Amino acid sequence: MNGRNSQLARHYDALWQDAVDYFAIGKVALDPFLIDRRRDHRLGLTVIARPTQQVVDQFSALIHELTQIEPHQHFYQPSELHITILSLFTATEEVEPYFAKIPSYLTALDPVLSAAERFTISFRGITASKSSIIAQGFPQDGSLECLRERLREALRSQNLGEGLDARYRITTAHTTIMRFQTQPLDLKRLIKILGGYREYDFGQSAFQTVQLVKNDWYMSADKMEVLADYPLL
Numbered sequence: 001m002n003g004r005n006s007q008l009a010r011h012y013d014a015l016w017q018d019a020v021d022y023f024a025i026g027k028v029a030l031d032p033f034l035i036d037r038r039r040d041h042r043l044g045l046t047v048i049a050r051p052t053q054q055v056v057d058q059f060s061a062l063i064h065e066l067t068q069i070e071p072h073q074h075f076y077q078p079s080e081l082h083i084t085i086l087s088l089f090t091a092t093e094e095v096e097p098y099f100a101k102i103p104s105y106l107t108a109l110d111p112v113l114s115a116a117e118r119f120t121i122s123f124r125g126i127t128a129s130k131s132s133i134i135a136q137g138f139p140q141d142g143s144l145e146c147l148r149e150r151l152r153e154a155l156r157s158q159n160l161g162e163g164l165d166a167r168y169r170i171t172t173a174h175t176t177i178m179r180f181q182t183q184p185l186d187l188k189r190l191i192k193i194l195g196g197y198r199e200y201d202f203g204q205s206a207f208q209t210v211q212l213v214k215n216d217w218y219m220s221a222d223k224m225e226v227l228a229d230y231p232l233l
Contacts, residue, residue, distance in 0.1 A: 023191055028180040028187070044217075045214060045215075047109070051081055055202055069186060070186075077221060080218070080220065083121065083175055084170060085151070089164070108158040109151065119141065123202035179218070
């Protein structure tokens with residue numbers, strides 16, 4: 001494992017430990033919008049990439065297993081599984097000023113994404129936050145990190161960087177597979193099952209396309225609109 005991925009592994013390990021310590025009190029952090037998503041009007045613009053079908057099938061097998069013991073949680077559908085390359089701004093209800101700039105966003109992003117190279121991510125193991133279950137992704141070279149930096153530079157050069165990295169600066173290549181919307185039926189059993197997947201090899205995805213999408217907070221398939229597809233070189 002290279003230095004970059006060693007750092008990522010430590011980050012994922014820290015997330016897991018923090019989550020397990022929190023779960024030890026018998027609770028999880030609930031997403032306040034999932035019980036009634038009609039109240040959630042947050043939208044965003046995001047550059048995403050979708051794992052290969054082989055990896056999606058592996059994720060789906062785990063999701064199926066988890067639904068057997070925690071059927072009331074929010075699970076991502078196969079068409080919703082993704083990695084975030086860059087959020088152009090944090091999803092918000094006050095989205096109109098950002099959407100009005102979509103032509104400008106496209107002008108800034110098109111040259112970078114049209115010239116972007118393919119990248120590969122190895123999905124190995126799961127981790128968790130207090131509110132979600134996450135598949136760990138490890139880029140196989142520096143292509144993804146370079147792409148993110150080129151996108152940031154292009155957006156800032158066009159005065160479109162105001163919403164970038166507002167919550168945190170994205171450095172991982174993870175895929176969220178489940179969010180807590182209610183207290184688990186059997187949290188101890190869930191932790192035990194997840195522990196068995198801490199080093200599980202879900203396979204590699206060689207990403208050949210990225211997309212710019214309009215999306216809600218959960219990348220819901222019925223609320224997502226693809227604005228542009230970019231084949232990678």
